[in-house]
Amino acid sequence: QQQVKQSPQSLIVQKGGISIINCAYENTAFDYFPWYQQFPGKGPALLIAIRPDVSEKKEGRFTISFNKSAKQFSLHIMDSQPGDSATYFCAAYGGATNKLIFGTGTLLAVQP
Amino acid sequence: NAGVTQTPKFQVLKTGQSMTLQCAQDMNHNSMYWYRQDPGMGLRLIYYSASEGTTDKGEVPNGYNVSRLNKREFSLRLESAAPSQTSVYFCASSEPGLATMETQYFGPGTRLLVL
Numbered sequence: 471q472q473q474v475k476q477s478p479q480s481l482i483v484q485k486g487g488i489s490i491i492n493c494a495y496e497n498t499a500f501d502y503f504p505w506y507q508q509f510p511g512k513g514p515a516l517l518i519a520i521r522p523d524v525s526e527k528k529e530g531r532f533t534i535s536f537n538k539s540a541k542q543f544s545l546h547i548m549d550s551q552p553g554d555s556a557t558y559f560c561a562a563y564g565g566a567t568n569k570l571i572f573g574t575g576t577l578l579a580v581q582p
Numbered sequence: 583n584a585g586v587t588q589t590p591k592f593q594v595l596k597t598g599q600s601m602t603l604q605c606a607q608d609m610n611h612n613s614m615y616w617y618r619q620d621p622g623m624g625l626r627l628i629y630y631s632a633s634e635g636t637t638d639k640g641e642v643p644n645g646y647n648v649s650r651l652n653k654r655e656f657s658l659r660l661e662s663a664a665p666s667q668t669s670v671y672f673c674a675s676s677e678p679g680l681a682t683m684e685t686q687y688f689g690p691g692t693r694l695l696v697l
Contacts, residue, residue: 479622502684513586513672513688514625559624563684569640570684574624 474562476573483580489547491558491576496541499565505534505545506559506572514559518545550580583608586689588673594695595663603658603692605673613676614656615640615686616648618669625672631656663696670694 475494483489493503504519520527520534520543527534533546547554560573589604607614616628617640627640629648637648645667647659656675660667670693674686 476624504685511690513674513690515688516685519685568678568684569627569630570686572625574622 474560474571474573476560476576478576479574480577481579483547483550483578485550485552485580485582487550487580489545489550489554489578489580491545491560491578492542493544493560493562493573494540494542495562495571497562497565498541500562500571501564502562503534503536503543504561504563504570505532506561508557508559508575510556514557517558547578550578552580552582554578555580585609586673586675586687588671588689588692590692591690592693594697595660596697597664599663600659600661601663601694602660603671603673603694604655605657605689606655607673607675607687608654609675609677609687610653611675611677611687612653613678614650615674615676616646616656616658617672617674618642619672619691620669628658628671663694665696668694668696 505517506514507517508514518529518532522538531548536543558576561570586607612633615630617625626642631637631650634653649657670691672691673689676686
């Protein structure tokens with residue numbers, strides 16, 4: 471019930487392409503879904519987040535798509551750049567635990 | 583503002599040795615967390631402190647202890663290190679509320695190798 475499943479584990483995209491990372495959850499009490507970005511040797515940092523009352527949120531080249539009925543959400547990176555190469559974690563928050571539950575991460579490599 | 587700071591950055595221990603990982607934040611946050619990051623397993627919560635004076639176990643607390651020294655500082659102690667504790671350890675802090683929801687701010691991490 472508390473798991474957040476993330477796929478793929480790794481992703482290689484050509485510069486200018488679209489990167490898509492998917493996550494799924496079970497606990498319907500989750501009410502906040504952030505994505506964190508982590509560069510090598512650094513700590514994760516909040517990238518973008520969404521609440522379940524909207525189906526999409528866009529910030530620059532980054533978009534979260536949210537499907538409440540399917541209990542799935544995804545991160546889309548448009549016009550992917552080599553500087554986007556990093557590990558991306560989805561997460562979910564809410565319910566009785568009031569803790570962030572993280573996915574297992576996706577290592578994205580954008581080739582020039 | 584320095585945000586969340588962690589010391590040391592790197593550490594090598596022998597099995598059975600003890601050590602304390604230090605974490606401090608200057609954002610006046612009430613909540614602080616310790617995670618470990620292992621390949622393919624994401625970020626797993628070890629312990630957290632919702633506010634000064636309180637601590638609670640997370641997903642993987644065995645082999646660890648914590649101390650919330652004051653509002654700024656939250657330390658993680660390994661009493662008798664084991665090779666399975668080889669990992670990257672992250673400290674984080676947050677101020678839960680309607681505006682920020684659960685935005686956690688992470689430190690740079692401590693890379694620990696137990697031989």
